[in-house]
Amino acid sequence: xxxxxxxxxxxxxxxxxxxxxxxxxxxxxxxxxxxxxxxxxxxxxxxxxxxxxxxxxxxxxxxxxxxxxxxxxxxxxxxxxxxxxxxxxxxxxxxxxxxxxxxxxxxxxxxxxxxxxxxxxxxxxxxxxxxxxxxxxxxxxxxxxxxxxxxxxxxxxxxxxxxxxxxxxxxxxxxxxxxxxxxxxxxxxxxxxxxxxxxxxxxxxxxxxxxxxxxxxxxxxx
Numbered sequence: 629x630x631x632x633x634x635x636x637x638x639x640x641x642x643x644x645x646x647x648x649x650x651x652x653x654x655x656x657x658x659x660x661x662x663x664x665x666x667x668x669x670x671x672x673x674x675x676x677x678x679x680x681x682x683x684x685x686x687x688x689x690x691x692x693x694x695x696x697x698x699x700x701x702x703x704x705x706x707x708x709x710x711x712x713x714x715x716x717x718x719x720x721x722x723x724x725x726x727x728x729x730x731x732x733x734x735x736x737x738x739x740x741x742x743x744x745x746x747x748x749x750x751x752x753x754x755x756x757x758x759x760x761x762x763x764x765x766x767x768x769x770x771x772x773x774x775x776x777x778x779x780x781x782x783x784x785x786x787x788x789x790x791x792x793x794x795x796x797x798x799x800x801x802x803x804x805x806x807x808x809x810x811x812x813x814x815x816x817x818x819x820x821x822x823x824x825x826x827x828x829x830x831x832x833x834x835x836x837x838x839x840x841x842x843x844x845x846x847x848x849x850x
Contacts, residue, residue, distance in 0.1 A: 629657075630656070631654055635648045639653060641658055682719070686713050689713065693708055706755075711751055715747055715751075737780070738777065738795060752765075762807075764815075766803065767821035768821070770821055774796045774824055775824065775828070777789065778793060778831060778832065781836060782835060791843060793832060800821055800822070801825060803818075804818055
């Protein structure tokens with residue numbers, strides 16, 4: 629058993645430092661109390677590698693843009709490095725957290741799609757391709773997420789995926805209603821997205837009718 633020469637205590641297992649004063653222990657160690665997990669250590673190493681890459685790209689972009697004055701072609705007054713930093717920060721602290729163990733698949737899909745669409749909306753507006761985002765990227769992404777969440781709801785035995793499916797339906801109906809009110813010509817992609825939304829809602833009612841009713845009762849207290 630290892631001993632601390634300063635605290636005069638014995639420490640079991642095979643640690644290298646005293647838990648009280650952090651001094652180096654002396655003596656022979658015992659078998660460690662907790663087993664080692666090489667897979668977790670390797671996963672932690674990969675996380676640190678990607679974290680370093682993210683910070684390196686962010687620092688390099690900010691240096692090239694703000695210090696050296698290198699601008700994006702066609703946008704001389706736009707600081708492109710800030711958008712890269714925005715995407716990387718959202719990826720690191722928002723999207724990466726969705727892959728931690730115990731996170732429900734439906735929640736992963738909904739949260740990831742939400743943040744990606746927000747970032748794409750801001751980026752497209754500043755880089756003058758908001759029309760592409762509004763008429764194509766947004767409805768296609770929403771429709772795809774609805775199909776994925778519908779499949780996850782059908783496979784879910786706990787009933788937790790229904791919340792995210794109904795949230796996705798809401799994300800589809802609200803933008804369509806706003807655009808239909810403000811615009812005379814509705815893009816075909818939004819029409820297809822609405823058809824998929826109604827189809828998914830009908831499927832949820834047919835296959836999971838009681839779960840849909842319980843979700844509405846819980847959310848709206850009816």
